[in-house]
Amino acid sequence: MSLLRVSVWRGAEAGEFRAYDVPRQESQTVLDVVTHIQRNIDPTLAYRFACRVGMCGSCAMNVNGKARWTCRTHVADVAIDGVLEIAPLHNLPMVKDLVTDMAPFFDKMARAKSSFKGSRTRADEFARVMPDSPRRKEVDAAIECIGCGVCYSACDVVTWNPEYLGPAALNRAWTLVNDVRDVTNDERLAAVAGDAGCHACHTHMSCTERCPKRISPTAGIAGLKRAVAAAVLKGRL
Amino acid sequence: MSFRAQVLLWTAQRVSAMVLGLCVVAHLATMIYAVRHGLSAAEILGRTHGNYAWLAFYMIFVAAVAIHAPIGMRTIVAESFGWRGALVDLAVLVVGVALALWGWRAALAVFG
Numbered sequence: 001m002s003l004l005r006v007s008v009w010r011g012a013e014a015g016e017f018r019a020y021d022v023p024r025q026e027s028q029t030v031l032d033v034v035t036h037i038q039r040n041i042d043p044t045l046a047y048r049f050a051c052r053v054g055m056c057g058s059c060a061m062n063v064n065g066k067a068r069w070t071c072r073t074h075v076a077d078v079a080i081d082g083v084l085e086i087a088p089l090h091n092l093p094m095v096k097d098l099v100t101d102m103a104p105f106f107d108k109m110a111r112a113k114s115s116f117k118g119s120r121t122r123a124d125e126f127a128r129v130m131p132d133s134p135r136r137k138e139v140d141a142a143i144e145c146i147g148c149g150v151c152y153s154a155c156d157v158v159t160w161n162p163e164y165l166g167p168a169a170l171n172r173a174w175t176l177v178n179d180v181r182d183v184t185n186d187e188r189l190a191a192v193a194g195d196a197g198c199h200a201c202h203t204h205m206s207c208t209e210r211c212p213k214r215i216s217p218t219a220g221i222a223g224l225k226r227a228v229a230a231a232v233l234k235g236r237l
Numbered sequence: 238m239s240f241r242a243q244v245l246l247w248t249a250q251r252v253s254a255m256v257l258g259l260c261v262v263a264h265l266a267t268m269i270y271a272v273r274h275g276l277s278a279a280e281i282l283g284r285t286h287g288n289y290a291w292l293a294f295y296m297i298f299v300a301a302v303a304i305h306a307p308i309g310m311r312t313i314v315a316e317s318f319g320w321r322g323a324l325v326d327l328a329v330l331v332v333g334v335a336l337a338l339w340g341w342r343a344a345l346a347v348f349g
Contacts, residue, residue, distance in 0.1 A: 157316070160317070161315065161316055190240060193240040193243065194240035194243035195243050195315070199243060199247040200312075228244055229244055229247065229248045232245065232248075237241065237244075
């Protein structure tokens with residue numbers, strides 16, 4: 001049986017990589033590898049997962065330097081000469097081993113006013129939003145985000161500017177800006193504007209390249225830049 | 238700095254980049270023409286002296302540089318060194334004013 005040489009980050013900020021030999025199996029995912037280490041070699045290894053099928057987004061880690069969902073990443077696709085390096089997501093405080101504190105990520109979602117606020121009550125008629133309307137199409141292109149943090153980990157601007165809201169929060173804001181039912185869009189545009197918001201994006205497109213849902217936060221951020229600039233120039237903000 | 242001011246800086250940098258794109262192409266084309274045709278410094282100055290079109294072109298070119306470069310520097314020092322705040326804003330404003338004054342002085346000098 002062939003073995004996989006796996007380096008796994010252990011500890012918190014002051015930790016180190018520790019090497020493990022894991023039996024290679026057919027159709028093995030990186031999450032299978034981490035689970036094997038915890039169940040058969042070192043039960044103290046901390047990591048997160050839930051659904052195992054790419055729905056929850058909780059198993060995201062850095063695998064050979066790139067943020068990925070480990071449940072949907074086959075070892076055969078990422079191992080280099082039988083070697084894997086598995087680390088926690090970048091740009092988030094480490095809790096232990098492969099577990100990061102996602103609080104800053106979700107706090108920024110809140111800062112970007114990522115919750116819907118409409119004006120209708122349940123006594124009103126349903127709002128009619130045509131599926132082929134331009135704004136609904138913009139929403140469709142961005143709405144499938146499950147908040148895994150892969151884009152946030154891959155973003156250089158978050159690394160250089162810790163106040164930067166990041167791709168996921170801005171992508172969520174973009175879906176709401178295009179939601180014709182929402183009534184708080186000017187507040188939202190103000191919340192995502194400026195040096196810590198959409199205007200800090202350098203269009204590196206790492207978020208777009210790494211998003212497992214094939215969303216392009218870069219496109220949404222570009223839309224936000226235009227929408228905010230237009231609102232400021234017209235004196236609405 | 239208010240978010241409105243930050244958005245206006247971003248907009249100014251985008252617009253100045255568009256102007257620079259055109260100006261750099263025209264500037265390079267002029268340089269290549271001058272070199273290919275063996276124009277001496279005196280011959281070049283002979284064409285720029287009293288020429289309001291060239292003066293306007295280079296005044297606009299310099300203005301675009303003086304707007305674009307300091308805004309970019311502000312971001313670079315923030316992201317590279319973590320330097321942010323009013324002092325940095327003031328420092329890049331000084332850089333912008335200096336670029337504008339030196340550049341316009343040069344443009345006026347070749348105008349004659």
